[in-house]
Amino acid sequence: MTVLVYNKGVSWTRELYQTAFDRIMPDRSKPPAGLVVHIGAPLPDGGWQVIDVWETEAQFRDFMRDVVAPVAQEIGAPPFETKVMEVHNLLIP
Template sequence: MAVLVVNQGAEWNQELYQATFDRAIPDRTNPPAGLVAHFGAPGEGGGWQVIDVWETEEQFRRFLEESVIPAAKALGAPPFDSQVVKLYNSLIP
């Protein structure tokens, strides 16, 4: 079942997000298996947020553990919070 993932980092900014993204997904023409959509933007109260849609939570967790966390650690990035919810409905025109 598809999931919506909301990642928020109060101490993150655009530069740190971009550096982590570039390490985690070095070839944008070859996205990770299961990724449906990805959005990065400033957080409303500061920091940075990333919102993804994944085919399954397992695919998200695999990518997080194998790519995102190692990339963030290599950059000395602060931690971020992740929330995962099952999608009820979606519309992609």
């Protein structure tokens, strides 16, 4: 089942996000298995949000455990609030 993953980090900044992203995804031509789309953007009132679409929730959870969590711990990043939702329609023209 395809899922949308919404992450919100009110303590995150553009710089912190970019540092994490650069370490997590050093080669943009080789995205993790199952990742359909990734979007990082500022929140209107400060902080940062990340919106991903994954082929399965299991692929997302594995990536978080094996790749994201170690990097976040290494750089001392505060946690995101995460919501996972089933995707009803997905159109990528």
